[in-house]
Amino acid sequence: MSDPAPHDWRLAYSRRLSLTDFIVIAIAVASTQFLWFGFSANGVAFRGNLDFLAVSYTTVSIVLTLSWTAILGIYGSRGDRLIGTGVSEYRLVVDSSFRLFGVFAIISFLFQIDFSRGYFILAFPLGTIALVIERWLWRKWLTTRRSRGEYSAKVLLVGSETSVLHTATELARRPQAGYHVVGACVASGRVADYLPGTTIPVAGNVDRVAQAIAATGADTIVITSSDELSPEKIRELSWSLEPGRQHLVVAPSLTDIGGPRIHTRPVAGLPLIHVETPRYEGFKRYQKRIFDFLASGLLILLLAPVLLIISGVIRLSTPGPVLFKQERVGLNGSTFKMLKFRSMVTDAEALMVHLEATERAEGNAVLFKMKDDPRVTRVGRVLRKYSLDELPQLFNVLRGDMSLIGPRPPLQREVDLYESHVHRRFLMKPGITGLWQVSGRSDLSWEDSVRLDLYYVENWSMVGDFIILLKTVRAVFASSGAY
Structure with missing residues (x-):
């Protein structure tokens, strides 16, 4: 075509x-x-x-x-x-x-x-x-x-350099949304230059929007901050756009807000955006707990033969216990013992000190991950590839320590390195899977891991949980980022 x-x-x-x-x-x-x-x-x-x-x-x-x-x-x-x-x-x-x-x-x-x-x-x-x-x-x-810039709105960003760069970065994260940035007009007005760290040309200052539209061929103008543009100027800009072909979008400074929390209400000619405060109590929490209890119980019954087979293989292949118990931080900062099938040698924790010292850690700055971790057993590599080592966490879900879907369960030494805003992830129980699981797992940077966890905590819904469950099946079989 x-x-x-x-x-x-x-x-x-x-x-x-x-x-x-x-x-x-x-x-x-x-x-x-x-x-x-x-x-x-x-x-x-x-x-x-x-x-x-x-x-x-x-x-x-x-x-x-x-x-x-x-x-x-x-x-x-x-x-x-x-x-x-x-x-x-x-x-x-x-x-x-x-x-x-x-x-x-x-x-x-x-x-x-x-x-x-x-x-x-x-x-x-x-x-x-x-x-x-x-x-x-x-x-x-x-x-x-x-992903190649086709079948997308051609976007001209207008605002301060900081807000324009931030919006360009966020739009680049999701090219499937169909917003391809072709230029920018910023307050500094640097002509024939690019936004820092990008290939997006700066087409002039905020007073040259009309010329920038013609030069870039943009059909969508996104205003990222209005400090440089008066209400009258924004209104005149909207009047100058070709109806049906050119569009005006106003991007607020808020990010990582789910659609159901956003409500637009015109009042006295002002487009007021209402953002609902996330709630973590009441019926929604009970609804999630009931689903976790029933689903985890059913999965344990259905997967009982698999659990027994994996237990036997681990017992026969390497010396040591079948299950690995590790203290993790959960809801409201409380700790619990998380269960996993043992995929490493028995002295893995002692060996990690040496591995960290050699700086062979991969993944991100806070989480210790290695693609070729020598502590992982031969059976453990297969278990990790398809996330089978995490199946015992179903018992954590049944007991109420964890949820099927939620933020990643962290270690205490990782929590000690958290910035203050990251602690919001403890407003919900950690999950066996989550946005981090279906978006790259260990390949994610620390910033992306935090962003995905906080996005889930701020915007979770039962419909979203079902979608994550479906994506988890695909992620497990793809085994990308699993090590």
Whole structure:
């Protein structure tokens, strides 16, 4: 597929989604009709209290396919502000499908139409699952293109040098979001220069935004700080933008805030952004604990044969205990004994002093990690590669010391090196897995590890926990960053 022109990639991508949505829905609905009625579906008719409603299920399938495709567009599931990142796109696909089948249910009730319940009960989940998979495949394709700067908004950053650099760094972390920075206008106004440590050109000062837009071809202007721009100047800038082609975005100084905590409310012409304070008590905490207890108990029962096999292999392969117990810091700074299958030699803790002295540690400045740690046994390398050594932590979860998902459980010597803000990670129980597990594990820098843990603590939700669990399965099989 050839690239669309710079100004119409949004429309081109939306059209491709519309086409594939239609194809996926048509296949799902046709398959349902065949599975439920066989080849005789054309002759099968339903009747209500109105004679003219007697039609074949082939006609129903056509109407359903067209209606389903249309409602996905009506509810904005193909909008360029949703695609590429987050769960909003998937949520809209599911919500739109629910609403459509709700409409069919209401119509059948009001007009007493004798629909085949099995036909619709089968068509709904089959079509919805197929649509989510289709959107996921498109997202993978889009992420690849956006990593090369294609199919993205061309962003001109406007503000102080510090705020512009910070925003550019954060946007570069997630190219799949579709914001490709092509230039900047800063207060210092350094012309023919670059932002420090980047290849982003500085196109002038904040008074030359219009010229910078023309020079860079930007279609999205992101204001990172308004100290250099008066309200009147920002308003005039918004008026000067070409409607439908150029967009204005205001980026507040807050970072690492999850979408559900943000609410925008216009008051007296002011776009006020309300950021909810995270809460760590009440029903949400009980909900998480109930899920942890039930899930860990079920997993222990299902994995009992695996646990026994691993225990036997460790016992027969190397001398020493099967389990390794280590004191870790958990909720509110309390300590507990974390369980793991032993993957190292028995005197591993004593040997670490020598290894740290030789400065062979890898990973980051606070956590001691080595890719080729000589203390790890042959069996231990396999266990670590697929995170099997962490399975005994299910008993920590069952007991209430840990959660299935949460921040990484640290050692006391690591906590002693924490800056004050890092202690916020103790507001929640540590987890067997978490954002750090699905984002690189030991390959992460210390700053990224802290950022991910704090982001989770500030924005956690049960939906987010389920997504992390699904990503954990992929991360375990990929075994990237596991050592």
